[in-house]
Amino acid sequence: MHSERASLGLRIAAIGGLLFLHLPILLIFVYAFTTEQRGYTFPPPGLTTQWFAVAWNREDIWPPFWLSLKVASIATVIAIILGTLVAAAMARTRFFGREQISLLIILPIALPGIITGMSLRSAFAIMDVPFSLWTIILGHATFCIVIVYNNAVARFRRLSGGILEASADLGANSFQTFRYVLLPNLGSALLAGGMLAFALSFDEVIVTTFTAGSGVDAKTLPIWMLDELIRPRQLPVTNVVAIVVFAATFVPILLAYYLTRGGSETAGGGK
Amino acid sequence: MTAAVTFDNVTRHFGSVRAVDGVDLKIAEGSFFAMLGPSGSGKTTCLRLISGFEQPTGGAIRIFGEDVSAIPPNRRNVNTVFQDYALFPHLNVRDNVAYGLMVKGMAKAARYAKAEEMLNLVKLDAYGDRKPGQLSGGQRQRVALARALVNEPRVLLLDEPLGALDLKLREAMQDELKALQQRLGITFVFVTHDQHEALSMADSLAIFNEGRIAQIGTPEDVYARPANRFVADFVGSSNVLPPEVTRALGGPAAWSSLRPEALQVAPAGGTALAGPVTGLRYLGAGTRITIAGPGADISVIVPAGTALPQMGETIGLTFAPGALHVMEHA
Numbered sequence: 144m145h146s147e148r149a150s151l152g153l154r155i156a157a158i159g160g161l162l163f164l165h166l167p168i169l170l171i172f173v174y175a176f177t178t179e180q181r182g183y184t185f186p187p188p189g190l191t192t193q194w195f196a197v198a199w200n201r202e203d204i205w206p207p208f209w210l211s212l213k214v215a216s217i218a219t220v221i222a223i224i225l226g227t228l229v230a231a232a233m234a235r236t237r238f239f240g241r242e243q244i245s246l247l248i249i250l251p252i253a254l255p256g257i258i259t260g261m262s263l264r265s266a267f268a269i270m271d272v273p274f275s276l277w278t279i280i281l282g283h284a285t286f287c288i289v290i291v292y293n294n295a296v297a298r299f300r301r302l303s304g305g306i307l308e309a310s311a312d313l314g315a316n317s318f319q320t321f322r323y324v325l326l327p328n329l330g331s332a333l334l335a336g337g338m339l340a341f342a343l344s345f346d347e348v349i350v351t352t353f354t355a356g357s358g359v360d361a362k363t364l365p366i367w368m369l370d371e372l373i374r375p376r377q378l379p380v381t382n383v384v385a386i387v388v389f390a391a392t393f394v395p396i397l398l399a400y401y402l403t404r405g406g407s408e409t410a411g412g413g414k
Numbered sequence: 415m416t417a418a419v420t421f422d423n424v425t426r427h428f429g430s431v432r433a434v435d436g437v438d439l440k441i442a443e444g445s446f447f448a449m450l451g452p453s454g455s456g457k458t459t460c461l462r463l464i465s466g467f468e469q470p471t472g473g474a475i476r477i478f479g480e481d482v483s484a485i486p487p488n489r490r491n492v493n494t495v496f497q498d499y500a501l502f503p504h505l506n507v508r509d510n511v512a513y514g515l516m517v518k519g520m521a522k523a524a525r526y527a528k529a530e531e532m533l534n535l536v537k538l539d540a541y542g543d544r545k546p547g548q549l550s551g552g553q554r555q556r557v558a559l560a561r562a563l564v565n566e567p568r569v570l571l572l573d574e575p576l577g578a579l580d581l582k583l584r585e586a587m588q589d590e591l592k593a594l595q596q597r598l599g600i601t602f603v604f605v606t607h608d609q610h611e612a613l614s615m616a617d618s619l620a621i622f623n624e625g626r627i628a629q630i631g632t633p634e635d636v637y638a639r640p641a642n643r644f645v646a647d648f649v650g651s652s653n654v655l656p657p658e659v660t661r662a663l664g665g666p667a668a669w670s671s672l673r674p675e676a677l678q679v680a681p682a683g684g685t686a687l688a689g690p691v692t693g694l695r696y697l698g699a700g701t702r703i704t705i706a707g708p709g710a711d712i713s714v715i716v717p718a719g720t721a722l723p724q725m726g727e728t729i730g731l732t733f734a735p736g737a738l739h740v741m742e743h744a
Contacts, residue, residue: 305500308467311487312494313514314565323517327504 171389175382182378194379201380207367208387213276214351214363215344218283222340223333225284226291233292234299248292251285259285260353267354274356279363282354283347287340294336294403295329302328335402338395345391364388416479418443418569418601419464424473426459433459435625436473441569441603443478446595448612449605451622452648457605460622461571464603465494478568492569493562497577499554501546507533507557508542514565532560535594552583559591563598572604576611588615609649613637621645638673642743646671651713653677659709660740662686669741674702676737677714679723685730687712691723705729 149157170185175194177187198204233245251259263282272278306328310320348365355361362370364384371381421439425432434456441447449457462468463475466487475482482490493514502510508529509516515525533539536556546554555575562570572591576584592615595602606612612619613633621628621636621644628648629641640646643654652671655663660670663686682688692711693704701722704713714731716722723729 303498303500305496305498306502308487309494309496309500309502309561310513310517311467312465312496313517313561314488315513315517316488319517323513324502 168389171382171385175379175386177379180377180379194377194383197377198380198383201377204364204367204380204384207362207364210276210362211345211364214279214283215341217280218287218344219337219341221280221284222287222291223337226288226336227295227329227333229288230292230295230299234296235304249289252289256286256347256349257353260350263350264353274354274361276361278354278356279351279361282350283344286347286350287344290340290343291333291336294332294339298329298332331402335399338399338402342392342395342399346388416443417441417476418445418478419603420474420476420479421460421463422474422476424460424463424475425471426456426463426468427471432625434463434470437625437627439620439627439630441601442618443601444599445617446592446602446604446615448616448619449603449622450607450609450612450619450649451628452607455622456625457607457620457622458573461494461573461603461605464569465492465571466490491565491567492571493565493567494571494573495555495558495562495575497573497575499546499558501554501557501561503546505545506542507538507544507546507549510546510557511560511564513561518565528564529560532564535563536560551578552587555579555587559594563600567600569601569603572602574605574607576606576608584611591615613649621648623648639739640671640741642741643669643671646739646741650674653710653712655710655712659707660738662708663738665738665740669743671739671741672712672733672737674713674715677712677731677733679703679714679716679720680730680732682728682730685732687731687733688728690726690728692725694722694725703729705731707731 170183173187174183176190176192177183178189178191179187229248233241233248260282263278263285267274267278302325306324307320310324311317315323346365347363348369351363351366355363355366365388368381368384368388371378371384417440419439419441421437424434424437424439426434437456437460439460449460451457459468463470464477466482466485470483477490477492502513505513508526511532512525512529515528520528530539530542533542536559538553538556538560541549541553541557546557549557555578558575575591576587579587588611591602591604604612604615613636616633618630618632619636620630623644629636629645631639636645636649640649640652646652646654650673652673655670655672657667657669661667663670677687687705687707689705689707689712691703692706693702693713695702695704697715698718700715700717701720702713702715703723704711712731
């Protein structure tokens, strides 16, 4: 008989791998409470919650925070609109070059961020587009679209095309079919895609460094954190911000997971 | 009286495929009309031409005398029961049925009252709050029927609506559909590949083959007097006899058909048809005996309990004089 349980060695290796991946994250949390200002020694000499108050009162944190929030929100909205439209076209029609276009849409997420960043930077330079909030948003939208597209196209495929015809057959115009049939069946997939896109944009560093200008107003929260680590001053504040970034990205990802899990009740048609 | 649906030399080509190839059709108002044919014969495309989901490549389609080529599906006074039912998975049964009234802007109370009436008609009045996913195949079929009827269409199109049901349920639904059609007086256009379904339910039927209509007529016409070999073989698996055999049996030199149940087994010798038994197939209510006759294989169905010949044994077959049907076309 073959045993259902893995061998002891394999189990220890698996647990070891998981600890190696996730213990450092725990350390980030621990150092947000350390009393030490200029370095990370283990174990922390003492514990305090003062850094949360310090972080709250540091005026240089807020502009990057609002910038990141703005970039992620706008990039997500752009991605939801364009990603859904592309998914609809891909799922519902057959045309020449369809597979190739599908690959082109997915490409930004497969490409290293450094390539996307470099190409966008030189494209902006050639077109004389000054770096601004909008160049960052455009950079982020390239990969956010992919996330929304992937979620939407999967849902479109599970949706039986018959229900759109049934809606028209019963007298609904295209807008009514969109409003009463397509949107309710697509909603959770779009929400999930949007949240993932938001999370991805909120902590993006590489593409941002290439598409942002050099001014203080072009510094997103992750870039600000990178700068803080290089010039340590009240170091645990960075860890406090890291916890905020963690919450802002992990919670949407978790929600997105629960929204798309199963899903057999919302899609699938009559059978 | 204007016909409910008229096809005037209608064609529908998909690239080089002629899905519908020169179809002329008149469906009488208030009738139960069946479109019968093997898959790929063009019957479903014809249905979609009526509902408006396909546009003819050539010819004209009229619904109650009005040319509908410029009218989109949502503004035609016909409704469809789809093959996979296509119920809205996110709406409960009541909202599914009321959908057609909702998009027309009918107030909530009024449309729910009407939906309830329709659910009553299909005996699902206790299921209004369920989601389609919680219903059985037969119940979904009834919801699809109620949803299509709530708009009071002048023509109801049914695309193989019973195909997904098991045999027992299918027979019960056949009776119910027929009764419903007679009660409502609406024209039903019913697509099926099941000849028993078409013969038992329809007032008249069209038999499709390769995009063309092979024959139109009442079930009796089509079954007893097939116009050509395809119809004779497709409807009730008739024995199709080539011209020389027809002549040997006393008919003209033309193709003819002989229904298996019109033949009787007789001792060999003295009968016009005779040959060795090449097949015995038990059918439950009877047995199909196949003999290698002169010029054609011939089948006969004998009732259960009849003494059966041995394989290879030579037997003779007799038939009443009127049973041999000479066909107009090859």
